[in-house]
Amino acid sequence: MMREKQTECLCCGICCQKGGPALHGQDLALVRGGQLPLGDLITIRRGELAYNPLSDRIEPVLAELVKIRGTGQDWCCCYYDPASKGCSIYGSRPVACGVLKCWQPEETLALVGQDLLRRLDILEEGDLLRPLVQEHERLCSCPDMRAVEKNLIDPTENVLRSLETQVNTDLAFRDRMVREFNLSLTEELFLFGRPLFQLLQPFGVAVSESPQGLRLTIRKKNSPPPTGGRVRVGGAFAR
Ligand code: SF4
Ligand code: SF4
Secondary structure (H helix, E strand, O other), rough: OOOOOOOOOOOHHHHHHHHOOOOEHHHHHHHHOOOOOOHOOOOOOOOEEEEEOOOOEEEEEEEEEEOOOOEEOOOOOOEEEEEEEEEHHHHHOOOOHHOOOOOOHHHHHOOOOOOOHHHHHHOOOOOHHHHHHHHHHHHHOOOOHHHHHHOOOOOOOHHHHHHHHHHHHHHHHHHHHHHOOOOOOOHHHHHOOOOHHHHHHHOOOEEEEOOOOOEEEOOOOOOOOOOOOOOOOOOOOOO
């Protein structure tokens, strides 16, 4: 039986459950106006792997983007209300949500990668947090995670120890900034993106704490990632 062609939104909420949108220039007024607080945003840094709708592939991000964060461990948009299957900020939703028509994606595809908001567009000149973002990028820029993934297929000890140094530099910086500026975990994820050790875990890297800092090892094939207890997410701890 042939299915009827979709011509309007069915309000199923699947697009919102797949993840919040990236922000564009037009959305800056929403951030500055407080409808989209910094704690509800997360930065995806250049080099991180993300789905590219234009190529339909997971690829390293070529330019930083800021998007609405997910809920807990999930990418489902934090403004999605499962009870009503609706958007809790509908009147103030970002431009990418306003143009989204899953049955007719041309407008959405035309927006991909265009006029993206970056952290330094969002933080005003003179904001004390701007230098933190710049210093973190100088000390701990995100590597090309596709290249890292390849290096981790059969890594030498040098590769692991070098990554371990980068992981611990990143964490030490976050720990210091969280303490000095009393940052929440969500603010940290906007300012510095996700910590490197977290980005490594899908590649079979196991992380354990040692007196010298985090220690990286390669998980044995078929062994699941460690679960339970407190999981270190960034400079802060979260369950
Ligand atoms: S745009 Fe598509 S996926 Fe999103 S709510 Fe409407 S029908 Fe569902
Ligand atoms: S902001 Fe609203 S419309 Fe956009 S993804 Fe989130 S819940 Fe959906």
